[in-house]
Amino acid sequence: MIIPITFPTSDEKRLAPKLPGNLIKVSDSEYVLVELQGTIHCSDDKAREGQVVGTLALDDAVTKPTLIIGHHLLEGKLVKLPKPLALMRKEEGPSLPSSQHDGDYDDVDEEGTGEEADDGKELSRRKKSAGNVEWKIYALVKRKIVFSKRPGPI
Amino acid sequence: MSSEYQLTFSANSLAETGTYKLLEVPADLSTWIEAQLQDPETASSSQLCIKGSTTEDAVLCTANQTYTLRAVSLSNSLLVVSAGSREDNHADASSSAVDDLPPRVVIHDQLSDILELTQTIPKLHKLDSVLKGSTYSGEEDEDESDREDEPVGLSYDQALQNVQASQGELDAILKRRRVLKLQGRLRPVAPAHLHTILELILTQLASLSLGGRTHDIPFDKLAGALDLEHQVPKTVSWQVMEWFGELTPGVEGNRWNMSVPGMVKQIGLGVLSPHKDKPIEQNTFLKAWKEAVGDTFEAAAALPLLSGNYLTSKDTNTKYASDRKTYLTYFPLDSLAMEPAARFQELFLTRTRWKADEITPFLDDIAVNSRERDKLLLKFTRSTTDAEGAWYTGRAMYMG
Incomplete structure (x- = not known):
């Protein structure tokens, strides 16, 4: 069994939401890693979708990140990773809606003929691996924000 | 002045759980990944993959290297955070004050382990059984x-x-x-048949009055003769000649540049292979080998070419050391086990003690580099030094 590992296409990269403000100074990709002691739990885990956890703040010099969760204040620091971490996401084979989505893109960038050909190739490649799982590397992370101290009161 | 972000779970947080993984990548691989990320158009899709059946430990393969994957647990948890997509920001669009709130960043997944990569030798035992x-x-x-x-x-x-x-x-x-x-x-290809083909190539070269030529040999002429007179199909000749040299397209058809050491080595193996249980005296063997390769190439026939394929033994019955003859036994590396423990067991069953330069040719294919090889030697052998130099013996041996 072979599980391919791929990379996002330039379209996917362009459409990915960019990190806001100072966070962009931490990462050269669209992702940031935040390390916590312990895990975040919701009293009702099923209802956590879209729920607010807290407020993350980062100064301009990106040296003093803070995280406020409820009445607790966590002070953190920025740590360089000894070895870079590649962040991968599991992608299921294309379902019907996503191929329609591709069609939408075609409408948007119709000015480039070369791009259209690429899209065709991409589509056929996707069809070939239909139903299969693949992992896509979205980022190479070199730094993380670590909150390792015990939370203090505000 | 610091900027603030509202940290939230993503809008499809439950579905996203478990879909992210972190892979700790060694330096050479990370440079390559970085290049692929920066320039997605050149990204070649099939180069990186995870391989393994459900009953095997998975490995990660690049275009030309294999890495083992191992999950390492972390005591802390890592949150995978990115900017909120439109979907995430609109999740509670009912509240009118969306604009006043700090920008959202969302947690996609919480990870408590990372995957560690270690370069390894390819796992080929399966190839042997399927072939x-x-x-x-x-x-x-x-x-x-x-x-x-x-x-x-x-x-x-x-x-x-x-x-x-x-x-x-x-x-x-x-x-x-x-x-x-x-x-x-x-x-x-059966070793005996390969040996026949190589000998045929050499005799054909001579009869086409191309004897002694090692470069710029016309492929079509040679392969045509082999096909016509000895029923060796051109497709077989082509592949065999690629193994033992280089085929390049020329003005008058394809030309073959022969690799003399490669040819001579293979013919030497053909001569030596019957002597698996019955050792052959070194000079007798060298004579037979030189005869088989012919006058033109006999200078290339030297024992170091066959390193990793034979064992030497000394005749101990004669009185004087100078009279002692050296005997060779065919002992091919490819027939040995790929697992280090089993490999060492086989080696020490064959011989109870080994000299360093004798044992290393039999370890090269199970170690990535010489450092790894020395590690294996440290782990599986005991070394002793006497007047003749360092010897390696098995770990579990009763030393008296």
């Missing part, structure tokens, strides 16, 4: 058995799917094991 029974030993044998309906052997793609090795490593091992691709199937 068994599909040996090719010449056209005559092919005709005898009626195999046309059902091609024998495994296809290259199947091998790529099943063997835990990168494509580059698989290609190299297929070449080393002398595996032909015939009608899309992998067929290891």
